[in-house]
Amino acid sequence: MKHARIRYQGQVHHVLVNDDHSVTVAGQRLAADAVEWLPPAQGTVFALGLNYADHAAELAFKAPTEPLVFLKSPSTLTGHNAVSVRPDNVTYMHYECELVVIIGKTARNVSRAQAMDYVAGYSVCNDYAVRDFLENYYRPNLRVKNRDTLTPIGPWWVDKADVADPANLTLRTWVNGKLTQEGNTSDMVFDIPFLIEYLSSFMTLSPGDMIATGTPEGLADVVPGDEVVVEVEGVGRLVNRIVSEAEYEASGNRS
Template sequence: MKHARVIHKGRTLSVTESADGLLQLPNGRTLTESEVTWLAPMEFGTIFALGLNYADHAKEIQFAKAPEEPLVFLKGPNALVGHRGVSYRPADVSYMHFECELGVVIGLPCRNVRREDAYRHVAGYCTVNDYAIRDYLENYSRPNLRVKNRDGCTPVGPWFVDACDIADPMNLQLRSWVNGELKQNANTRDMVHDIPALIAHLSSFMTLSPGDLILTGTPDGVADCKVGDEVVTEIGGVGRLVNTIVGEPQPPL
């Protein structure tokens, strides 16, 4: 089942997807997606983000090879924004790019999980667009906080999809468009460190909790986004996420 959170007439509501693709409220009423304001599909715990987890993307940015050990950093919840939201491009940057990523949501507490048991601890999946502002990057092994933690620069959703509805999360198509032009077209099977490996690695030194979100990295095809661009990131069976780039508001005097 697909789950989401939206605001409708000033109320935050939990909705599911109806058989005809509409948003179904708990009372059975249905709405179109333009009748609501979308939030992140759930309240997440710790947010982990993977760098250089697709070999073609590592090559794209002149890395000789992807890291042998997962390159992981943390994100704050302030970075998240819902479907059809906006993300701000700072006025002083020259390169801000999208990243279509599969988000993995932990469902059960886990510590020292073996990779063969990892999927038992997964609640479900979501589509994520993890923007990066390349100008602020110190180096790829230690991303500056400003690269990945700016307010509203990580669209997520529209849906959280139950794990039981995704037959093989390591065989999902990822695509990104900018103003209708296809930029990314890859598959989750191309990950360097797959989902079980990531869960085993993270749980080897810390406890993962229900609601924790793992962003599993992006393939090649990233490109600079300008103010006014509409960026669509889509993962087959999980969701199609729409976002618009706007100029950063001026601080109050």
């Protein structure tokens, strides 16, 4: 099943998604373009850096020996079909297609062998990065990874049982219809059970927390007007559009 959070007529609803991507609210079946798609889960977002061997090599780095994890603030999160703002006067902003793990129950000191018992399901995110402010790939500062609107997640999350092998899923990105990134979750340096064991060894994971598991090689600059589509095989296809700060302000999204 596909689970989503949507806003319709000013109200937020938790819904199941039909095969045609419509949703049902109060007995009314609504087309996908009739609702506002929100990030499908609510919780802390843990994001992985350099967690794909090919991506680390692309950047001339050795694969890390311990997970490089940073957190996302709520203001960075948007949903399917939303816009992402490219800051003015930056030279390089790139997408990052990622598989997202949704935590289903409280996890503390979980072993690798039991880790998957704590997974509710999976989603997709596009973890944009503003490369101009990157001082060190091992320490992505706030201006790189915690800017408003630069982490679309969704459109939904799918039940764990509906994804046969999360360690063998194809990830793809298209910019304006052109395939620009393709990889596979089998290239993760630290797999999902390891990450849950690692994080839960020193902190409590809660239902709704999300782990964005990193991106493969194939990054490219995106600019206002670009449509970016990221897809994880068997999970979902997430669409958003890049806008300038001026366009965003003119639309009334920012005071």
